[in-house]
Amino acid sequence: MTYQAPYKDMQLLVAQAYQQQGLDACESLDGFDPELANAVMEEAAKFATGVLAPLNAVGDVQGCRFEDGKVITPDGWRDAYQQFAESGWIGLALPEAFGGQGLPKYIAQPVNEMWLSANLAFVMFQALAQGGSEILLNFANKSIQERYLPNIVSGDWTVAMALTEPNAGSDLGALNTKAIPQADNTYKIKGQKIFITYGDHDLTDNIAHLVLARTPDAPAGSRGISLFIVPKYRVGDDGALGEFNDVRCTGMEHKMGLHGSPTCSISYGDQDDCIGELVGELNQGLQAMFVLMNEARLSCGLQGVALGELGYQRALEYAQERTQGANSEGEKVAIVEHADVKRMLLEMRSETFALRALGYQIAAQIDATEAAHDSSKKDRVALLTPIFKAFATERANVMAGQVVQVFGGMGFVEETGVAQIMRDARVTTIYEGTTGIQARDLMFRKVRGDQGRTVTELLAEITRLIQPFEADDEFASMATETQLVVTKVTSLLDSHLLNLNADHDGLLAVSVPFLEAMGILCCTWQIFNVLAYQQTQDTVDEPYMQNIKALAAFYGAYRLPCALAALKVVENAGLGLSKYKF
């Protein structure tokens, strides 16, 4: 079996996010309703299942090759890219003014999820096109926009994001690539970058590199970083391709996973002939890059959902086919009947479902912010972004391990294809900011940054949502447990998280457990939210909802207790940590 889009979940969660975020009231979204979303999803599903999914194993087995200074993508990649671009999928959520279809994010979200499930390594160019376009729209001058955006939106050119240097990873302030101003307002770029996804490839004629670099008189550290657009081939005033811009691929990483996605080292200006243009203000490069970074972080979270779904589908299929042991009548049974296998499947299913719900709500919140020119939801999105990014990817790693476990010995054998899920997933907790970076962002910027206002509003909303369930036959105890978590977070805000006298390192050392607790709480919140939403609907798919209720009960029983444990760890902040001498 190949990947199948999980329609029912997607349709439910898309419609729910649309209504709950008030998108039906946004004039600018007229026509972009869930009905359209369903039609788009149907087309996307065909493409994901028919074209992208079959290439996933090909990409893993063949990988990209680096020959004579050029990256060659796996068999079938070029054709698939051509079709992908021609079908307009790259510009799906990009502005019509530059050739895109201008769809809101809440519709793009399930579509992107399908691409990521079907073939993560292939489709990594998509988030780069999306994020790169948003940088150019927000920061680049009109000339750059006009020369680059139509080509990016159409897929004629791809975008690469060149941040990391050997000594500047999480600490971008340490980077050294130089940008020397020229008389014509351009800059000569010189430096070495590593870990550049799709930094070189054979899919398109040109690649627009967004490069972080320093001008000669720039301040040290992160305040002296500017952003430049540096094409592989120069771009004339009319947008026509010019000569080679001295952007050389010097190598490609041999990675544990994502073999089909080229991760390149690039040398800019090796022959002193690499020209870039400034994007945005001088020394404000990180600010611009954060637009792309936020986009990329949300995309990472969605990768977690997508890999969770893919893994769940593979594990379920195998568990339904593979027989081991017998029931009390002595009949052979499929391992899906074994309670422990069922537990693993339901852990995957319930958490993927809840994280999908969270991801779709975030997308709709961004739409609401943009459509209503109302920034009230911005802080909520900012709070949820690190949680979604880090928790979804951490859980995807756990789930990918569970998929292999369900397959048993066969899972360890590469031909089964599930080892690939685990290998591919491994980097998602690292790139676009490690889990540690997300947890610090959550704890210090997002929670402490506004003295706990945004997180307190979220906690209050969760309390309001679950209150009615405290009288519910089925979910009373889960609601009570959830409220315990909310109460505990609230008290930790006072005692630890907002306490400026608390030991900084001690808090940092429990930032990941705190994020984990918030992740579980957000999943629980989303599950209650679906239950509540369904109660307001006239027509309900009864068997499907019974399953959702079973998932909800399961999540409350099996995963929710871990939130309190993680908060207990937060309470113990720093114990033993500083006393140990390595």
Next chain:
Amino acid sequence: MTYQAPYKDMQLLVAQAYQQQGLDACESLDGFDPELANAVMEEAAKFATGVLAPLNAVGDVQGCRFEDGKVITPDGWRDAYQQFAESGWIGLALPEAFGGQGLPKYIAQPVNEMWLSANLAFVMFQALAQGGSEILLNFANKSIQERYLPNIVSGDWTVAMALTEPNAGSDLGALNTKAIPQADNTYKIKGQKIFITYGDHDLTDNIAHLVLARTPDAPAGSRGISLFIVPKYRVGDDGALGEFNDVRCTGMEHKMGLHGSPTCSISYGDQDDCIGELVGELNQGLQAMFVLMNEARLSCGLQGVALGELGYQRALEYAQERTQGANSEGEKVAIVEHADVKRMLLEMRSETFALRALGYQIAAQIDATEAAHDSSKKDRVALLTPIFKAFATERANVMAGQVVQVFGGMGFVEETGVAQIMRDARVTTIYEGTTGIQARDLMFRKVRGDQGRTVTELLAEITRLIQPFEADDEFASMATETQLVVTKVTSLLDSHLLNLNADHDGLLAVSVPFLEAMGILCCTWQIFNVLAYQQTQDTVDEPYMQNIKALAAFYGAYRLPCALAALKVVENAGLGLSKYKF
């Protein structure tokens, strides 16, 4: 850096296990004291670091090759095997009567740990030699013992364990390989087996396969399985090698990890010319195999410890070298100074330490049982075996993921070598009985099997051990928390685990969380045990003990809370599980 044996831990824990299990009082162990252990460990460490560790990456990158029906091991493997055998390491803990050195298990344990850290893929033949010998010692007739054991103990021949068939994995009762009795009391063996570690290779002249098969009139299921010894080349009455015994390697798995360890498919009797001899009684094959299986499970647990140690060493080294970010004085700092990195390192360090302590105690308990011909500790070992096997390997997987995380993007690049740890570790929760199988064994055989007697004794011992700490300045709250866990397990015994009216599938679905809670509790127990033991010692390495205390406090703060959460899941047994329709 290459792997270095963690001497201080090993010496402390070896000496402690020796004293606490009363091995000093065993006459048959005269001379086999910790002083000897230290001398042996010193030699082993040189071999592990000097010979085996450098071949670990070679094995991963080259892998074994399968050519013309033969398995070819990676470069250097044959030489290393020769040295390993000639140095007498294979027979270290095997009887002197057959050429071994007869060392007790408590000394072999740290030595084996070193092999497993240095090169897990290479050394997989060792547990097979050990377990295979024990089967022959316990079940085989004298003729088989005399013809096979000297060759196995010397390393001239290896042992392979042929259990799994395509349709018989965890459910061995489903196997189909046939054994047809011959006039001369031998059997003709015919069947296909898969997943046979070192089932074929080029290290030795012969391979002794221990094969599970059915005689024609055997009962169905697991009660009709017999064990046969089936050499690759026939063995004459004088032990001399004879003709080929129709044992053909038909393929080798392409695995996610352990590339240097050949995992073979073997066809027995393809030309109807494969002769085996019965080992033990007819239809009692599983009973014999369980001797090897128990050995293998303890070895697996030790693999978890060994991989945890290896990963910790690699992560620490990298964290001390790699700088990112700056301290408040603006100086660049090594990432080991970052609190979240420290947290990950201490999670690895503390749990590996505690699991090592547990593994060494188990080994010493087995020695005590054997030396004193006293079976009082047998039940304790039986209870701890599934916990050690499953918990240590599950945690090794988590830790291996943390190693990659500490390395960041570099961890995802294969050249760094830490991705290998993660890929190698992945199968340890699967082979020799999956985590689910261990959890079922724990819950139903080991806990319910004797109406909770053995587990209750363990809980009482833990309570006695920690009681003095409840008045300790540093560890009072950790002791209280631990007692909470003990109390919770005790109450769950009544309400769930020993309750014959409890829903069987509901319990099975929480058997892994129960095992997880017991794993954390056992680690906490071992940590308190070290603290208590040190208080009884005249001379103590003060800085080292300060670190152990810091580790203890860290474990109590960061890991112990997860035990209560897991027990809460046990309490919720089965919620949502049966209602969900896949």
